[in-house]
Amino acid sequence: MKTGTDITKKLVFAVAVAVVLALPWMTGPYTTQLFILTMTYGMLGLSFAFTIRVGLPRFDSAAWWGVGAYTTAILMTKADMSFWLTLPIAGIVSMAVGFLIYRIAIPRGMMVFLMFGMVIALAIQQLFGSVEFFGGWGGTEVIEAPAIGGLVFDGKRELYYLGLGFLGFNLICYYALMRSRIGRSWNAIGQSVKLASSVGINVVRYRMANVLISNFFLALTGSFYMAFSLVAVPATFGLDKSLNVIMYVIIGGIAYSLLGPLVGALILAFVPEYMRVAAEYESIITAVVIILVVIFLPEGVLGWVSGRARPWLLRRRPWVRSVGSKNKEPESG
Amino acid sequence: MDLSLFPQILLNGLMIGGIYALIASGFTLILGVIQVFNFAQGQFYMLGAFIAIAVVTNLGLPYPVAIIVALLATAILGALLYFAVIQWTTRSGFFNTMLVTVAFGTIVAQTAMLSFGSREAVLPPVVPGTLSLGGVTIPNGKLVVIAGAVVVMAALHFFMKTRIGVSMLAASENRDVASLQGINPKRVFWITMAVGCGLCGVAGALVAPVLAASGTMGSTIFIKALLVVLVGGTGSMSGALLAAFVVGIAESFAFHFVGHLGLLVIFVLVAILIFFRPGGLLGKPLPVPGE
Numbered sequence: 001m002k003t004g005t006d007i008t009k010k011l012v013f014a015v016a017v018a019v020v021l022a023l024p025w026m027t028g029p030y031t032t033q034l035f036i037l038t039m040t041y042g043m044l045g046l047s048f049a050f051t052i053r054v055g056l057p058r059f060d061s062a063a064w065w066g067v068g069a070y071t072t073a074i075l076m077t078k079a080d081m082s083f084w085l086t087l088p089i090a091g092i093v094s095m096a097v098g099f100l101i102y103r104i105a106i107p108r109g110m111m112v113f114l115m116f117g118m119v120i121a122l123a124i125q126q127l128f129g130s131v132e133f134f135g136g137w138g139g140t141e142v143i144e145a146p147a148i149g150g151l152v153f154d155g156k157r158e159l160y161y162l163g164l165g166f167l168g169f170n171l172i173c174y175y176a177l178m179r180s181r182i183g184r185s186w187n188a189i190g191q192s193v194k195l196a197s198s199v200g201i202n203v204v205r206y207r208m209a210n211v212l213i214s215n216f217f218l219a220l221t222g223s224f225y226m227a228f229s230l231v232a233v234p235a236t237f238g239l240d241k242s243l244n245v246i247m248y249v250i251i252g253g254i255a256y257s258l259l260g261p262l263v264g265a266l267i268l269a270f271v272p273e274y275m276r277v278a279a280e281y282e283s284i285i286t287a288v289v290i291i292l293v294v295i296f297l298p299e300g301v302l303g304w305v306s307g308r309a310r311p312w313l314l315r316r317r318p319w320v321r322s323v324g325s326k327n328k329e330p331e332s333g
Numbered sequence: 334m335d336l337s338l339f340p341q342i343l344l345n346g347l348m349i350g351g352i353y354a355l356i357a358s359g360f361t362l363i364l365g366v367i368q369v370f371n372f373a374q375g376q377f378y379m380l381g382a383f384i385a386i387a388v389v390t391n392l393g394l395p396y397p398v399a400i401i402v403a404l405l406a407t408a409i410l411g412a413l414l415y416f417a418v419i420q421w422t423t424r425s426g427f428f429n430t431m432l433v434t435v436a437f438g439t440i441v442a443q444t445a446m447l448s449f450g451s452r453e454a455v456l457p458p459v460v461p462g463t464l465s466l467g468g469v470t471i472p473n474g475k476l477v478v479i480a481g482a483v484v485v486m487a488a489l490h491f492f493m494k495t496r497i498g499v500s501m502l503a504a505s506e507n508r509d510v511a512s513l514q515g516i517n518p519k520r521v522f523w524i525t526m527a528v529g530c531g532l533c534g535v536a537g538a539l540v541a542p543v544l545a546a547s548g549t550m551g552s553t554i555f556i557k558a559l560l561v562v563l564v565g566g567t568g569s570m571s572g573a574l575l576a577a578f579v580v581g582i583a584e585s586f587a588f589h590f591v592g593h594l595g596l597l598v599i600f601v602l603v604a605i606l607i608f609f610r611p612g613g614l615l616g617k618p619l620p621v622p623g624e
Contacts, residue, residue, distance in 0.1 A: 057428055104608045112607065114370070115559045122556045123600045130593040239552065243435055250432055284443045287436035291418055294433050298425035 020164070024157040032156040036228055038262075038269045039163040043170050043221040045248040045261025047214040050174055052249070053257060054189045054210045055110055059117035061245045063124040064215050066237030067094045068222020070134060073232050076142045083146035087223050094219035095212045102211055107204050121239040129234040139233035146227050159228045166224045170217055171258060177213065178257070186210055244268070247286070251293055253300025260302055267301065340469045342585050348475045348543070350581025351482025352536045356554060357561040357573040358489065359532035366505040366525040369419055370431040373438030375555030377407045377530045380441060381537025382546035383449045386456050396459045400481070400538045407534025408527040410441070415526040420519070438551070446548040456542040474543050481539045485532065486574065492528070493570075501525055557584070560603055566613025576614055 024032045044061050051058050071090035075081045081089075105116040129137045145154040146162070153162045177183050185206050188196040197203050226232060252264030272282050297304045356378055363371045381403040388399035414437055422430045460473040492498050503511040504521045512518050537546075544550075557580070565576030583602065587595035607613070 052428075101604070104604050108607065108611050112563065112611075115563055116604075118556055118559055119563070119600055119603070122553070123597050126593055126596050239556070246432060246435075250429065254428075281443075284440055287439040287443075290436040291433050294425065294429045294436075295418070295421045298422075298429060 024160045029156045032160050034269055034273065036156070036159055036163050038265045039167050040221060040225055041245065041248055041265040041269065042262040043167055043224075044218065044245045045252070045265055046170055046174060046258070047218045047221070048245050049249050049254070049257040049261050050214045050217075051211050052190075052254065053178070054186050054207045055193065056106075056113050056207060056211060057110070057117075057246070058211070058214070059114060059239065059242050059246075060120040060124070061218055062237045062239070062241035063121045064094050064098065064218040065222040065225065065241075066124060066128060066232065066234070067097065068219030069226045069232040069237070070128060070140065070222075071219065072223040072226045073140045073142050074134070076144060076226075077140065083144070083223070083227060084148075087220060090219040090223045091216040094215045094222075098212055098215040099208070102208060106207050106211065117242075118239060121242050125234050125238050128232075128237070134234075135232075137234055139231050141231045142226060143230075145230070153227060162227060163224060166220065170220075173217070175258060182206070182209070247290055250290065251300055253302035253304075255299060256302045260300060263302055264300070337469075338589070340471070342589050343582060344471060344475055344479075346582030346585030347578065348478045348482075348581070349585060350578035351479050351486075352540055352554070353558055353561045353581050354574050354577035355482055355485060355532045355536035355539075356558040357565065357577055358486070358570055359529035360558055361562060361565075361570060361573050362501075362532075363525055363529040366501050367415075367419070367423075367522050368427065369423070369434065369526075370427070371526075371529065372431060372434040372555070373414065373441060374530070374533050374558065375551030375553070376438040376441040376445075377411065377533035377551075378537040378554055379546065379548065379551035380410070380445055381407050381534030382541045382550065383445055383454070383537075384534070385538035385541040386454050386546060387449070389456055396456075396542070399541075400535060403534045403538035404531050407537075408531035411530025412523045412527040414530070415523045419526070420522070442548060442551060449548075453545040453547045455545045459542045478539050478543055482536075485535050485539075489528075489532065497521070497524060560599065562613075564603055564606060564613055572614055579614070 023035060027035075044065060048058060048061050068090040071093050072083065072086040075086040075089060076083060101116070101120060102113075105113045128134045134140060145152055147153065151158070153159050178186075185196070185201050188199070188201060189203055189206055193203055196206075248264035248268055249261050250264070251267055252260030252262065254260065256263075268286065272286065275285070293300070299307070356374060360371060360374050363369055363374075384403040384406050385396075385399040388394050388402050389396055394402075414434070418433050418437060419430060422433050458472075458474045460477050463470045463472050464476065465471075493502065500511065500516045501521050501524070503514065503516055504518055508518060511521075540546075561573060561576045561580050564580055565572030565574070580599065580603075584595060584599055587598045591598060
């Protein structure tokens with residue numbers, strides 16, 4: 001019986017992977033572009049969900065995303081570097097600057113971290129806009145699309161697969177980190193700071209590691225953003241974008257740190273697109289949806305789906321129970 | 334440095350500081366009593382400015398009436414925010430509640446944009462003319478803003494001494510013990526929301542004759558108010574008051590000398606301050622919900 005569910009799971013997984021791989025061949029360039037955006041926002045959401053595991057809500061995700069984008073853009077235009085070489089540099093810059101700032105914020109607890117995040121979000125945007133070196137409010141451009149050998153990532157399909165590569169790398173790293181020893185310490189901190197420090201976990205140091213890793217991946221996402229948008233404008237990296245990132249996570253389900261942000265980003269990217277409302281009303285509708293989701297589905301769409309689906313599966317096939325409880329464990333936090 | 338500009342910059346700092354004081358004390362009040370991080374604070378400020386402009390220019394009523402209308406309207410909207418949304422979400426956590434206030438703020442801001450238009454609007458000066466004081470000319474409008482902020486802060490101070498004010502403090506100290514003493518927490522909470530949001534509405538109405546009102550004025554001022562709260566210490570009202578003027582004057586000087594990078598300068602200064610004085614200038618750090 002157990003092998004039966006394993007095969008079902010593998011089948012579902014294989015079909016999902018096949019669908020994701022075949023998507024750009026089934027849809028037009030516009031929809032593919034939407035999927036690329038969804039992946040970018042999903043990666044931002046993943047980084048947010050990563051720090052929320054240690055109880056730190058970050059309101060500066062878009063700012064570090066911008067740091068990655070700007071590092072790539074400036075290294076490519078001013079230092080004439082290749083796209084791939086700028087990736088680790090962007091990550092390291094974001095971690096180094098983040099370390100200086102969070103050295104002050106993280107030991108002061110969640111509330112100061114949160115307010116610091118908002119101020120950083122505004123300050124970094126101002127820095128990009130006001131300093132001439134970064135191209136001012138008009139932004140800075142790159143001309144060259146990334147390429148390996150003869151393969152140039154300039155079409156929508158190529159960019160889709162490039163994004164898939166970035167997303168896969170993010171997911172694998174986050175999954176491995178969450179399953180490791182350090183991931184268990186993070187979970188302990190997220191459940192209770194007092195309890196975690198009483199069993200000998202250095203809360204500040206572990207939180208710092210978590211936030212800096214999240215910073216690294218945010219900057220990578222920024223570099224990927226440069227690959228498909230080819231222009232970085234300060235207005236993109238404002239506080240409102242960071243707030244949107246949080247909405248993806250909440251709508252998907254905050255307890256589902258890997259799948260939740262992706263589902264949330266997918267919903268928020270495609271639903272307004274198909275509702276065809278005027279742009280002025282779009283943000284009002286999104287806001288109303290957020291309020292309704294928080295009041296009526298506090299565990300997000302995925303939490304609602306699994307709450308609905310699990311009893312139904314249990315009634316039909318009692319043997320699902322063991323698998324269900326095994327799956328539940330790493331997800332809840 | 335041109336010394337003749339010094340009093341002007343100082344006056345600007347005092348004016349901005351007064352506005353920050355109103356917004357930041359409303360914010361700390363709500364955070365301390367209901368433990369809600371009210372993100373919509375800045376939008377209530379914007380709404381107050383637009384309501385004051387609409388009352389004066391469209392209805393032709395005098396400016397003091399406009400201030401009172403702005404106060405009442407934002408206070409009612411704040412209570413509405415509590416009854417319609419926040420009371421249902423506090424159970425699902427600090428963070429979810431905060432997100433809901435973000436969404437509510439977006440609704441308020443967008444509705445205001447759609448109904449008042451996205452162009453900038455400004456009231457004609459209420460008290461025109463200037464005051465000459467020892468060779469320094471001071472526009473009367475700015476003095477009115479400072480005086481208004483002081484009056485409102487004094488009113489808040491006496492309000493906190495009344496029965497309802499004391500029960501607000503009691504509820505922020507310990508919610509369970511307060512309700513054992515016969516304080517109705519729900520009543521305290523909606524009144525706190527109304528007062529906190531009303532303070533922002535008054536702040537908006539006060540600046541309407543001096544600064545141009547626009548749809549984006551809310552989110553920027555909210556971040557500045559957060560800086561004030563960081564400097565003053567989370568949860569300390571008198572700390573917020575002192576910090577508001579410190580930040581306001583520092584910002585006024587920084588903007589005069591380095592332009593838009595002034596915000597970065599302020600941020601670095603605040604970071605250094607927090608590094609050496611974790612509790613801010615006066616405050617003791619507030620117990621953080623969920624930690």
